[in-house]
Amino acid sequence: MKKKDTNYELIDLLTPVGGLEFGRNKIYFGNRFCKVYTIVHYPSNVEMKWLGNLVNNIGAIFSINIEPTDNTELIDDLDSRIRDASGLAKIARNESSRQLKEKEIEEASEIINRMIENNEVVSYLTIYILVSAEEEEELKRRCKEIEMEVQRQKLKIRNLTNFLLMDGFKAVAPFFTIQTELSKNFKRNILTSTFTGGFLFNTETFVDQQGYYWGISQNGGIVIFNIWKQDLGRGNSNMIVVGSSGSGKSMSVKHMIINELPTTRQLIIDPENEYSYLCKNLKGKIVACDGEGGVLNPLQVRNNRDDESGKNALSLHFQFLQTFFQILYPSLTEIEFSKLDLVFEELYKNFGIDNNTDISRLKNTDFPILEDLYFLIEKKNKKKQDKTLEKLLALIRPICIGQASSIWNGYTNIEVATRLTVFNTSTMQKFQIQYKRAQYYNILSFAWDILSKDVKERTMLIADECHILVDPNIPQTLEYVRYISKMARKHNSSIVVVTQSIEDFLNEKIRLYGQSLLTNSTYKMFFKTDGKDLKDIVTTFKLTEQEEKMLLNANVGECLFMAGIRKIYIMFKLFQYELEMIDPKFNKEQDYA
Numbered sequence: 001m002k003k004k005d006t007n008y009e010l011i012d013l014l015t016p017v018g019g020l021e022f023g024r025n026k027i028y029f030g031n032r033f034c035k036v037y038t039i040v041h042y043p044s045n046v047e048m049k050w051l052g053n054l055v056n057n058i059g060a061i062f063s064i065n066i067e068p069t070d071n072t073e074l075i076d077d078l079d080s081r082i083r084d085a086s087g088l089a090k091i092a093r094n095e096s097s098r099q100l101k102e103k104e105i106e107e108a109s110e111i112i113n114r115m116i117e118n119n120e121v122v123s124y125l126t127i128y129i130l131v132s133a134e135e136e137e138e139l140k141r142r143c144k145e146i147e148m149e150v151q152r153q154k155l156k157i158r159n160l161t162n163f164l165l166m167d168g169f170k171a172v173a174p175f176f177t178i179q180t181e182l183s184k185n186f187k188r189n190i191l192t193s194t195f196t197g198g199f200l201f202n203t204e205t206f207v208d209q210q211g212y213y214w215g216i217s218q219n220g221g222i223v224i225f226n227i228w229k230q231d232l233g234r235g236n237s238n239m240i241v242v243g244s245s246g247s248g249k250s251m252s253v254k255h256m257i258i259n260e261l262p263t264t265r266q267l268i269i270d271p272e273n274e275y276s277y278l279c280k281n282l283k284g285k286i287v288a289c290d291g292e293g294g295v296l297n298p299l300q301v302r303n304n305r306d307d308e309s310g311k312n313a314l315s316l317h318f319q320f321l322q323t324f325f326q327i328l329y330p331s332l333t334e335i336e337f338s339k340l341d342l343v344f345e346e347l348y349k350n351f352g353i354d355n356n357t358d359i360s361r362l363k364n365t366d367f368p369i370l371e372d373l374y375f376l377i378e379k380k381n382k383k384k385q386d387k388t389l390e391k392l393l394a395l396i397r398p399i400c401i402g403q404a405s406s407i408w409n410g411y412t413n414i415e416v417a418t419r420l421t422v423f424n425t426s427t428m429q430k431f432q433i434q435y436k437r438a439q440y441y442n443i444l445s446f447a448w449d450i451l452s453k454d455v456k457e458r459t460m461l462i463a464d465e466c467h468i469l470v471d472p473n474i475p476q477t478l479e480y481v482r483y484i485s486k487m488a489r490k491h492n493s494s495i496v497v498v499t500q501s502i503e504d505f506l507n508e509k510i511r512l513y514g515q516s517l518l519t520n521s522t523y524k525m526f527f528k529t530d531g532k533d534l535k536d537i538v539t540t541f542k543l544t545e546q547e548e549k550m551l552l553n554a555n556v557g558e559c560l561f562m563a564g565i566r567k568i569y570i571m572f573k574l575f576q577y578e579l580e581m582i583d584p585k586f587n588k589e590q591d592y593a
Helices: 050-058 071-090 095-117 136-152 162-172 180-186 192-202 249-260 276-281 313-328 334-350 370-383 387-400 426-430 433-451 475-491 511-519 531-541 545-552 576-582
Strands: 012-014 020-022 027-029 032-041 061-068 122-133 156-159 188-191 212-217 222-225 239-242 265-270 285-288 420-424 459-463 493-499 523-526 558-563 566-571
Touching: 032 136, 032 162, 032 180, 050 122, 050 136, 061 162, 071 095, 122 136, 122 162, 122 180, 136 156, 162 180, 212 249, 239 249, 249 265, 249 276, 249 459, 249 493, 249 576, 265 433, 276 285, 276 420, 276 576, 313 334, 313 387, 313 433, 313 475, 334 370, 334 387, 370 387, 426 433, 433 459, 433 475, 459 475, 475 493, 475 511, 511 531, 523 531, 531 545, 545 558, 545 566
Parallel strands: 239 493, 239 523, 265 420, 265 459, 285 420, 459 493
Antiparallel strands: 012 020, 020 027, 027 032, 032 122, 032 156, 061 122, 122 188, 212 222, 212 566, 523 558, 558 566
């Protein structure tokens, strides 16, 4: 039996439910270890909403006993407490003791003031909290979480021991009975307004100023969200959205797109054709990035500068090109990349572009295109046969003048003039994964160039199915996403990373960048997941056992929403007009015949 692993002396055995044993500090009930706490100090300005966190996040249960009191007698009692505390404060031997007594005087005086001026009613409050677990080590962990939560609320608790533990268990057990003698020791004065106002823990709310309707909390409270709100606990406007296929993550992102559109320019990378229907309804622009629609010339230098290193646009673009070609051709060696860099230098020099060139003054047609790169290498190889140049020609031929040249070989012909632009790469499924990954990276760079131009304009980049970009052997891609997420705040921008799995982000080869990207995003939404994905989320974000169960059993549209240190379990319930914009199946006028 598990209790044999402990050194607790059993002092009694009760059997109202069966299998109940009491030790000095803990209870062994059935197959669970239990511990009981009571509140010994409760400031009048702390609402009781925090108790809901113990239930939702830790799985604790509690009981509350409220007893009415006579205000006249209570004022006399408070006067006496103030006199005693004042005398003890004067003779206190250390600063901490003096401040504790002064705090006691302050709180008692506030209660008297509110009773007299506002005619408020004061009651006696007793709270008992029971925490349990199947293993003793797990019980210790949960107790620590409770003690930390209580400390955050500036409350004081005491764990019940010996005969007090027995009475405490009776007070909080399902067959609840008021323990009069125990209450005499631990009841505390509380303003009734504090208690009744605190019942928000039954309908938890989340309200941001200048926000919009986001969803409904688990207990029916409304959630009003403003992704642009920043304070000490919310340092940026970045978000990650994780959930298995069909869990509702796309619906939540589309809900955000609709509500952000009036004030925010939005760019979406869409590998699965998820956003075309919504984009048409919102009168946005859809760009087919597969060679048959728009072309994003990878050789066109982006305008943005690196605010951290001070590198100019051309130097930064050389880094982009090295990663772009590394994605396409991972077999290239360092020596071969070095030779390719030399070719790039010569190519841009031929077009009159160097480190001193003002890129912002150039037109799209002023830059080289991929066939220019191919013919330059071919010309150099003809002059002097070179095995490295021959290998480069063979590798890049398909994208320069071959069967895949329509994707990238051409001048950039895309203009972003609408508030919503969707870069659709769904038709690139016919190409190998390296091509899809390289195009994702190319769009990401192009999008960031747009987002970083005007700091006065709010901009948002939604990177859907972002795991497509991630390759453990090419950490530069994820490093670039992390770079954008770091710089977004300075440019009044937000990056929203949407993925089915975080496993790819946590590979040991790229964990430095992946975990940083995930954890440093202020906002996180976790929809239904299971298996290793769920374990990764629980470990990375230190979720409680209760939160883990929530994600495992979540219904479509339900998620754990984190805003800084705040966590709330919410349900996305969209308006009918939003549903009709998101998917034709919700349109009542749709003809399905």
